[in-house]
Amino acid sequence: MPTDNDFTRILNWPGYRVYRHQIDERGKKLELWVRRKRGNRRIECSGCGRKFREFHDVSERAVRDLPWSAFQTTVYIEIYRVKCPECGVKREKVLQLPSKAPFSKRFEEAVGEACESASARQVARRFDLPASTVRAMDLRYLERWAAGRRKPALRQMGIDELYLGKKQKFVTVVSDLESQEPLWFGEERKKETLDEFFRTQLSRKQRGRIEAACLDMWQPYRLSLESQVPGCRLVYDKFHVLQHANAAIDEVRRAEFFRQGGRKRELVKGKRWLLLSRWVNLNTEKKRQLNQLFRLNRRVMKAYLLKESLSRLWEYRYEGAMLRYLQSWIDQLRWQRLKPFEKLAGMLLHHLEGILNYCRTRIAMGVVEAINGNIKSLLRRGRGYKNLRYLLLKAQRMAVTRTEFVTIRKAA
Ligand SMILES: [Zn+2]
Known part of the structure:
Protein backbone atom coordinates (compact mmCIF):
# COMPACT_ATOMS: atom_id res chain seq x y z
CA MET A 1 0.00 0.00 0.00
CA PRO A 2 1.25 3.51 -0.78
CA THR A 3 1.93 5.67 2.24
CA ASP A 4 0.97 9.29 2.83
CA ASN A 5 4.56 10.03 1.98
CA ASP A 6 4.19 8.49 -1.47
CA PHE A 7 1.01 10.44 -2.02
CA THR A 8 2.81 13.64 -1.02
CA ARG A 9 5.47 12.95 -3.63
CA ILE A 10 2.99 12.25 -6.44
CA LEU A 11 0.66 15.12 -5.57
CA ASN A 12 3.64 17.46 -5.58
CA TRP A 13 2.11 20.58 -4.07
CA PRO A 14 5.19 22.49 -2.91
CA GLY A 15 5.06 23.18 0.83
CA TYR A 16 2.24 20.72 1.50
CA ARG A 17 2.15 17.13 2.69
CA VAL A 18 -0.57 14.50 2.59
CA TYR A 19 -1.57 13.33 6.08
CA ARG A 20 -4.54 11.20 5.17
CA HIS A 21 -5.90 9.52 2.04
CA GLN A 22 -8.91 7.55 0.98
CA ILE A 23 -9.54 5.55 -2.17
CA ASP A 24 -13.03 4.71 -3.35
CA GLU A 25 -12.42 2.04 -5.98
CA ARG A 26 -16.05 1.60 -6.96
CA GLY A 27 -16.79 5.31 -7.33
CA LYS A 28 -13.32 5.94 -8.81
CA LYS A 29 -12.58 8.65 -6.32
CA LEU A 30 -9.37 9.61 -4.60
CA GLU A 31 -9.40 11.93 -1.61
CA LEU A 32 -6.30 13.46 -0.08
CA TRP A 33 -6.00 15.59 3.04
CA VAL A 34 -3.09 17.99 3.02
CA ARG A 35 -1.55 20.52 5.37
CA ARG A 36 1.53 22.68 5.46
CA LYS A 37 4.89 20.97 5.81
CA ARG A 38 6.62 21.63 9.09
CA GLY A 39 9.13 24.08 7.58
CA ASN A 40 6.42 26.04 5.77
CA ARG A 41 5.15 28.29 8.53
CA ARG A 42 5.21 31.75 7.04
CA ILE A 43 1.65 32.69 6.24
CA GLU A 44 1.10 35.34 3.59
CA CYS A 45 -1.87 37.71 3.57
CA SER A 46 -3.74 37.33 0.27
CA GLY A 47 -4.64 41.01 0.36
CA CYS A 48 -1.29 42.75 0.72
CA GLY A 49 1.36 40.02 0.75
CA ARG A 50 2.55 40.77 4.30
CA LYS A 51 3.93 37.69 6.06
CA PHE A 52 2.84 36.38 9.47
CA ARG A 53 3.91 33.72 11.95
CA GLU A 54 0.66 33.75 13.87
CA PHE A 55 -2.66 32.82 12.37
CA HIS A 56 -6.19 33.84 13.23
CA ASP A 57 -8.05 30.61 12.50
CA VAL A 58 -7.89 27.59 10.24
CA SER A 59 -10.50 25.79 8.17
CA GLU A 60 -10.67 23.02 5.62
CA ARG A 61 -11.57 23.40 1.98
CA ALA A 62 -12.28 20.80 -0.68
CA VAL A 63 -10.55 21.47 -3.98
CA ARG A 64 -10.76 19.51 -7.19
CA ASP A 65 -7.37 18.65 -8.65
CA LEU A 66 -6.18 16.85 -11.78
CA PRO A 67 -7.41 13.26 -12.00
CA TRP A 68 -5.07 10.42 -11.10
CA SER A 69 -5.58 7.90 -13.88
CA ALA A 70 -9.34 7.18 -13.86
CA PHE A 71 -9.78 8.58 -10.36
CA GLN A 72 -11.35 11.95 -9.81
CA THR A 73 -9.23 13.67 -7.17
CA THR A 74 -10.33 15.90 -4.35
CA VAL A 75 -7.78 17.56 -2.10
CA TYR A 76 -8.84 18.79 1.33
CA ILE A 77 -6.57 21.59 2.29
CA GLU A 78 -6.09 23.47 5.54
CA ILE A 79 -6.41 27.17 4.96
CA TYR A 80 -5.35 29.78 7.47
CA ARG A 81 -6.64 33.24 8.01
CA VAL A 82 -4.46 36.00 9.33
CA LYS A 83 -5.26 39.12 11.28
CA CYS A 84 -3.65 41.70 9.04
CA PRO A 85 -3.31 45.29 10.28
CA GLU A 86 -3.87 46.46 6.73
CA CYS A 87 -6.61 44.15 5.47
CA GLY A 88 -8.31 42.85 8.62
CA VAL A 89 -9.05 39.14 8.90
CA LYS A 90 -7.93 37.78 5.57
CA ARG A 91 -7.40 34.41 3.92
CA GLU A 92 -3.81 33.34 3.36
CA LYS A 93 -2.34 33.24 -0.12
CA VAL A 94 -2.00 29.71 -1.49
CA LEU A 95 -0.22 29.31 -4.83
CA GLN A 96 -2.19 26.20 -5.71
CA LEU A 97 -5.48 28.07 -5.28
CA PRO A 98 -5.67 31.06 -7.61
CA SER A 99 -9.26 31.99 -6.77
CA LYS A 100 -12.06 31.34 -4.33
CA ALA A 101 -13.45 28.66 -6.62
CA PRO A 102 -12.95 25.06 -5.46
CA PHE A 103 -10.36 24.12 -8.08
CA SER A 104 -6.60 23.90 -8.04
CA LYS A 105 -4.58 26.09 -10.35
CA ARG A 106 -3.38 23.24 -12.51
CA PHE A 107 -6.91 21.89 -12.84
CA GLU A 108 -8.10 25.30 -14.05
CA GLU A 109 -5.21 25.39 -16.47
CA ALA A 110 -6.12 21.99 -17.90
CA VAL A 111 -9.69 23.19 -18.39
CA GLY A 112 -8.55 26.49 -19.92
CA GLU A 113 -6.22 24.73 -22.33
CA ALA A 114 -8.99 22.34 -23.33
CA CYS A 115 -11.21 25.36 -24.07
CA GLU A 116 -8.74 26.55 -26.68
CA SER A 117 -9.66 23.82 -29.09
CA ALA A 118 -13.16 22.83 -28.01
CA SER A 119 -16.40 24.53 -27.05
CA ALA A 120 -17.24 25.07 -23.37
CA ARG A 121 -20.02 22.53 -23.68
CA GLN A 122 -17.67 19.84 -24.96
CA VAL A 123 -15.11 20.57 -22.26
CA ALA A 124 -17.87 20.52 -19.64
CA ARG A 125 -18.87 17.03 -20.72
CA ARG A 126 -15.29 15.82 -20.64
CA PHE A 127 -14.61 17.10 -17.13
CA ASP A 128 -18.09 16.40 -15.81
CA LEU A 129 -18.79 20.03 -14.88
CA PRO A 130 -21.56 22.52 -15.69
CA ALA A 131 -20.77 24.58 -18.80
CA SER A 132 -21.13 27.82 -16.83
CA THR A 133 -18.40 26.65 -14.43
CA VAL A 134 -16.13 25.83 -17.35
CA ARG A 135 -16.66 29.29 -18.84
CA ALA A 136 -15.89 30.98 -15.52
CA MET A 137 -12.74 28.89 -15.17
CA ASP A 138 -11.66 29.63 -18.73
CA LEU A 139 -12.15 33.34 -18.07
CA ARG A 140 -9.95 33.21 -14.94
CA TYR A 141 -7.34 31.23 -16.89
CA LEU A 142 -7.30 33.89 -19.62
CA GLU A 143 -7.21 36.77 -17.11
CA ARG A 144 -4.13 35.24 -15.47
CA TRP A 145 -2.51 34.81 -18.86
CA ALA A 146 -3.30 38.41 -19.84
CA ALA A 147 -1.96 39.78 -16.54
CA GLY A 148 1.37 38.08 -17.11
CA ARG A 149 2.11 39.36 -20.59
CA ARG A 150 3.85 42.40 -21.92
CA LYS A 151 2.18 44.30 -24.70
CA PRO A 152 4.08 46.17 -27.39
CA ALA A 153 3.41 49.88 -28.02
CA LEU A 154 0.50 50.59 -30.30
CA ARG A 155 1.68 52.19 -33.53
CA LYS A 238 -9.45 47.58 -49.03
CA PHE A 239 -11.47 45.44 -46.66
CA HIS A 240 -13.66 48.31 -45.54
CA VAL A 241 -14.06 49.93 -48.95
CA LEU A 242 -15.04 46.64 -50.53
CA GLN A 243 -17.69 46.18 -47.86
CA HIS A 244 -19.32 49.29 -49.31
CA ALA A 245 -18.91 47.88 -52.82
CA ASN A 246 -20.66 44.73 -51.67
CA ALA A 247 -23.49 46.77 -50.23
CA ALA A 248 -23.79 48.54 -53.60
CA ILE A 249 -23.96 45.21 -55.45
CA ASP A 250 -26.63 44.04 -53.08
CA GLU A 251 -28.66 47.13 -53.75
CA VAL A 252 -28.43 46.58 -57.50
CA ARG A 253 -29.35 42.93 -57.09
CA ARG A 254 -32.41 43.73 -55.01
CA ALA A 255 -33.62 46.39 -57.42
CA GLU A 256 -33.22 44.03 -60.39
CA PHE A 257 -34.92 41.29 -58.47
CA PHE A 258 -37.86 43.50 -57.88
CA ARG A 259 -38.05 44.65 -61.50
CA GLN A 260 -37.97 41.23 -63.07
CA GLY A 261 -40.49 39.23 -61.12
CA GLY A 262 -41.86 35.77 -61.88
CA ARG A 263 -39.73 32.86 -63.05
CA LYS A 264 -36.59 34.94 -63.47
CA ARG A 265 -36.82 36.06 -59.90
CA GLU A 266 -36.46 32.43 -58.85
CA LEU A 267 -33.17 32.23 -60.72
CA VAL A 268 -31.73 35.29 -59.03
CA LYS A 269 -32.84 34.09 -55.64
CA GLY A 270 -30.16 32.72 -53.35
CA LYS A 271 -27.35 34.21 -55.45
CA ARG A 272 -26.55 36.93 -52.96
CA TRP A 273 -23.59 35.11 -51.47
CA LEU A 274 -22.21 34.34 -54.93
CA LEU A 275 -22.29 38.00 -55.88
CA LEU A 276 -20.47 38.97 -52.72
CA SER A 277 -17.66 36.48 -53.31
CA ARG A 278 -14.51 37.31 -55.19
CA TRP A 279 -14.22 35.56 -58.56
CA VAL A 280 -10.88 33.97 -57.62
CA ASN A 281 -12.50 32.32 -54.61
CA LEU A 282 -15.20 30.53 -56.59
CA ASN A 283 -15.00 26.99 -57.93
CA THR A 284 -16.00 26.01 -61.47
CA GLU A 285 -19.58 25.20 -60.55
CA LYS A 286 -20.10 28.51 -58.74
CA LYS A 287 -18.55 30.39 -61.64
CA ARG A 288 -20.99 28.63 -63.97
CA GLN A 289 -23.93 29.67 -61.78
CA LEU A 290 -22.73 33.23 -61.72
CA ASN A 291 -22.30 33.31 -65.52
CA GLN A 292 -25.83 32.01 -65.86
CA LEU A 293 -27.04 34.86 -63.71
CA PHE A 294 -25.05 37.37 -65.77
CA ARG A 295 -26.63 36.16 -69.03
CA LEU A 296 -29.96 36.89 -67.42
CA ASN A 297 -29.11 40.33 -66.14
CA ARG A 298 -26.46 42.60 -67.57
CA ARG A 299 -26.74 45.18 -64.85
CA VAL A 300 -25.96 42.73 -62.10
CA MET A 301 -22.99 41.59 -64.16
CA LYS A 302 -21.78 45.14 -64.63
CA ALA A 303 -22.05 45.74 -60.89
CA TYR A 304 -20.06 42.60 -60.18
CA LEU A 305 -17.32 43.57 -62.63
CA LEU A 306 -17.11 47.01 -61.10
CA LYS A 307 -16.49 45.56 -57.67
CA GLU A 308 -13.90 43.14 -59.05
CA SER A 309 -12.02 45.94 -60.78
CA LEU A 310 -12.24 48.20 -57.74
CA SER A 311 -10.51 45.53 -55.66
CA ARG A 312 -7.44 45.91 -57.87
CA LEU A 313 -7.01 49.49 -56.71
CA TRP A 314 -4.84 48.28 -53.84
CA GLU A 315 -2.38 46.60 -56.16
CA TYR A 316 -0.96 50.07 -56.80
CA ARG A 317 1.73 51.23 -54.44
CA TYR A 318 2.31 54.63 -56.00
CA GLU A 319 -0.05 57.44 -55.29
CA GLY A 320 -0.20 58.74 -58.86
CA ALA A 321 -0.92 55.30 -60.29
CA MET A 322 -3.55 54.61 -57.69
CA LEU A 323 -5.23 57.91 -58.37
CA ARG A 324 -5.23 57.31 -62.15
CA TYR A 325 -6.73 53.89 -61.71
CA LEU A 326 -9.47 55.23 -59.45
CA GLN A 327 -10.24 57.96 -61.97
CA SER A 328 -10.63 55.46 -64.79
CA TRP A 329 -12.80 53.30 -62.57
CA ILE A 330 -15.10 56.22 -61.92
CA ASP A 331 -15.15 57.02 -65.65
CA GLN A 332 -16.55 53.57 -66.33
CA LEU A 333 -19.63 54.44 -64.35
CA ARG A 334 -20.80 56.95 -66.89
CA TRP A 335 -23.95 55.90 -68.81
CA GLN A 336 -24.34 52.83 -66.61
CA ARG A 337 -27.16 54.23 -64.52
CA LEU A 338 -26.02 52.30 -61.46
CA LYS A 339 -27.03 54.66 -58.69
CA PRO A 340 -25.51 52.71 -55.78
CA PHE A 341 -22.12 52.77 -57.52
CA GLU A 342 -22.35 56.44 -58.29
CA LYS A 343 -22.96 56.98 -54.61
CA LEU A 344 -19.94 54.84 -53.79
CA ALA A 345 -17.78 56.84 -56.21
CA GLY A 346 -18.83 60.04 -54.47
CA MET A 347 -17.88 58.54 -51.15
CA LEU A 348 -14.46 57.47 -52.43
CA LEU A 349 -13.72 60.94 -53.78
CA HIS A 350 -14.79 62.44 -50.49
CA HIS A 351 -12.32 60.17 -48.66
CA LEU A 352 -9.58 60.34 -51.28
CA GLU A 353 -6.77 61.34 -48.91
CA GLY A 354 -7.38 58.33 -46.71
CA ILE A 355 -7.48 55.98 -49.67
CA LEU A 356 -4.21 57.32 -51.06
CA ASN A 357 -2.69 57.10 -47.59
CA TYR A 358 -2.43 53.42 -48.25
CA CYS A 359 0.54 54.26 -50.48
CA ARG A 360 2.11 56.55 -47.90
CA THR A 361 1.92 54.18 -44.95
CA ARG A 362 3.08 50.62 -44.85
CA ILE A 363 0.28 48.75 -43.21
ZN1 LIG B 1 -3.00 42.24 4.37
Missing part, protein backbone atom coordinates in the same frame (compact mmCIF):
# COMPACT_ATOMS: atom_id res chain seq x y z
CA GLN A 156 -0.82 51.02 -36.12
CA MET A 157 -4.37 50.56 -35.03
CA GLY A 158 -7.37 49.04 -36.70
CA ILE A 159 -10.91 50.16 -35.95
CA ASP A 160 -13.82 48.07 -36.93
CA GLU A 161 -17.43 47.55 -36.01
CA LEU A 162 -18.96 44.21 -35.28
CA TYR A 163 -22.62 43.33 -35.24
CA LEU A 164 -23.40 41.08 -32.28
CA GLY A 165 -27.10 40.59 -32.84
CA LYS A 166 -30.36 42.24 -32.05
CA LYS A 167 -29.71 42.69 -28.36
CA GLN A 168 -26.16 43.93 -28.10
CA LYS A 169 -26.19 45.49 -31.58
CA PHE A 170 -22.83 46.98 -32.53
CA VAL A 171 -19.51 46.95 -30.76
CA THR A 172 -16.41 48.83 -31.77
CA VAL A 173 -13.29 46.71 -32.05
CA VAL A 174 -9.89 48.34 -31.69
CA SER A 175 -6.94 46.22 -32.73
CA ASP A 176 -3.18 46.33 -33.04
CA LEU A 177 -2.33 45.74 -36.68
CA GLU A 178 1.26 44.78 -35.93
CA SER A 179 0.64 42.17 -33.26
CA GLN A 180 -2.55 41.28 -35.12
CA GLU A 181 -4.79 41.07 -32.08
CA PRO A 182 -7.85 42.87 -30.80
CA LEU A 183 -7.12 45.25 -27.91
CA TRP A 184 -10.44 46.58 -26.79
CA PHE A 185 -14.18 46.30 -27.28
CA GLY A 186 -16.54 49.20 -26.75
CA GLU A 187 -20.29 49.32 -26.85
CA GLU A 188 -21.87 50.99 -29.87
CA ARG A 189 -20.01 52.78 -32.66
CA LYS A 190 -20.15 56.43 -31.79
CA LYS A 191 -17.46 59.07 -31.55
CA GLU A 192 -17.78 58.75 -27.77
CA THR A 193 -17.08 55.03 -28.01
CA LEU A 194 -13.69 55.55 -29.57
CA ASP A 195 -13.03 58.57 -27.35
CA GLU A 196 -13.45 56.25 -24.40
CA PHE A 197 -10.78 53.92 -25.75
CA PHE A 198 -8.25 56.74 -25.96
CA ARG A 199 -9.21 58.10 -22.57
CA THR A 200 -9.20 54.87 -20.59
CA GLN A 201 -6.64 52.68 -22.36
CA LEU A 202 -3.80 54.97 -23.39
CA SER A 203 -1.71 57.67 -21.80
CA ARG A 204 -0.94 60.91 -23.63
CA LYS A 205 2.46 59.55 -24.52
CA GLN A 206 1.02 56.30 -25.84
CA ARG A 207 -1.47 58.20 -27.96
CA GLY A 208 1.39 60.16 -29.46
CA ARG A 209 3.03 56.96 -30.68
CA ILE A 210 0.14 56.02 -32.95
CA GLU A 211 1.16 56.54 -36.56
CA ALA A 212 -1.74 55.16 -38.54
CA ALA A 213 -5.29 53.99 -38.14
CA CYS A 214 -7.07 51.71 -40.52
CA LEU A 215 -10.82 52.26 -40.52
CA ASP A 216 -14.09 52.42 -42.32
CA MET A 217 -15.36 55.60 -43.96
CA TRP A 218 -17.50 56.21 -40.91
CA GLN A 219 -17.64 59.76 -39.71
CA PRO A 220 -17.87 59.25 -35.92
CA TYR A 221 -14.57 57.31 -35.86
CA ARG A 222 -12.85 59.89 -38.01
CA LEU A 223 -13.98 62.70 -35.74
CA SER A 224 -12.70 60.89 -32.69
CA LEU A 225 -9.31 60.19 -34.27
CA GLU A 226 -8.93 63.76 -35.44
CA SER A 227 -9.51 65.12 -31.97
CA GLN A 228 -7.67 62.45 -29.92
CA VAL A 229 -4.68 61.59 -32.14
CA PRO A 230 -4.26 64.50 -34.51
CA GLY A 231 -0.90 63.29 -35.84
CA CYS A 232 -2.25 59.93 -36.89
CA ARG A 233 -2.73 59.06 -40.56
CA LEU A 234 -6.14 57.70 -41.51
CA VAL A 235 -6.18 54.82 -43.96
CA TYR A 236 -9.35 53.58 -45.62
CA ASP A 237 -8.34 50.05 -46.43
CA ALA A 364 -0.25 45.03 -43.30
CA MET A 365 -3.06 44.03 -45.63
CA GLY A 366 -5.90 41.87 -44.47
CA VAL A 367 -5.23 42.12 -40.73
CA VAL A 368 -8.47 43.90 -39.88
CA GLU A 369 -10.30 41.35 -41.95
CA ALA A 370 -8.57 38.42 -40.24
CA ILE A 371 -9.28 39.73 -36.73
CA ASN A 372 -12.88 40.33 -37.68
CA GLY A 373 -13.12 36.79 -39.06
CA ASN A 374 -11.59 35.26 -35.91
CA ILE A 375 -14.08 36.98 -33.64
CA LYS A 376 -16.94 35.89 -35.85
CA SER A 377 -15.80 32.28 -35.76
CA LEU A 378 -15.59 32.48 -31.95
CA LEU A 379 -19.11 33.84 -31.84
CA ARG A 380 -20.35 31.02 -34.04
CA ARG A 381 -18.68 28.36 -31.91
CA GLY A 382 -19.55 29.85 -28.54
CA ARG A 383 -23.16 30.62 -29.33
CA GLY A 384 -23.06 34.17 -28.08
CA TYR A 385 -20.85 35.85 -25.53
CA LYS A 386 -22.73 37.87 -22.98
CA ASN A 387 -19.44 38.83 -21.42
CA LEU A 388 -17.51 41.02 -23.84
CA ARG A 389 -14.36 40.84 -21.72
CA TYR A 390 -14.38 37.06 -22.13
CA LEU A 391 -14.84 37.36 -25.89
CA LEU A 392 -11.94 39.81 -26.08
CA LEU A 393 -9.54 37.62 -24.09
CA LYS A 394 -10.58 34.61 -26.12
CA ALA A 395 -9.85 36.45 -29.38
CA GLN A 396 -6.49 37.69 -28.06
CA ARG A 397 -5.44 34.24 -27.01
CA MET A 398 -6.51 32.92 -30.39
CA ALA A 399 -4.40 35.53 -32.17
CA VAL A 400 -1.34 34.80 -30.04
CA THR A 401 -1.50 31.01 -30.16
CA ARG A 402 -1.90 31.21 -33.89
CA THR A 403 1.25 33.29 -34.16
CA GLU A 404 3.09 30.80 -32.02
CA PHE A 405 1.85 28.03 -34.24
CA VAL A 406 3.21 29.76 -37.31
CA THR A 407 6.64 30.35 -35.78
CA ILE A 408 6.91 26.74 -34.71
CA ARG A 409 6.13 25.66 -38.25
CA LYS A 410 8.71 28.01 -39.65
CA ALA A 411 11.37 26.71 -37.32
CA ALA A 412 10.65 23.09 -38.23
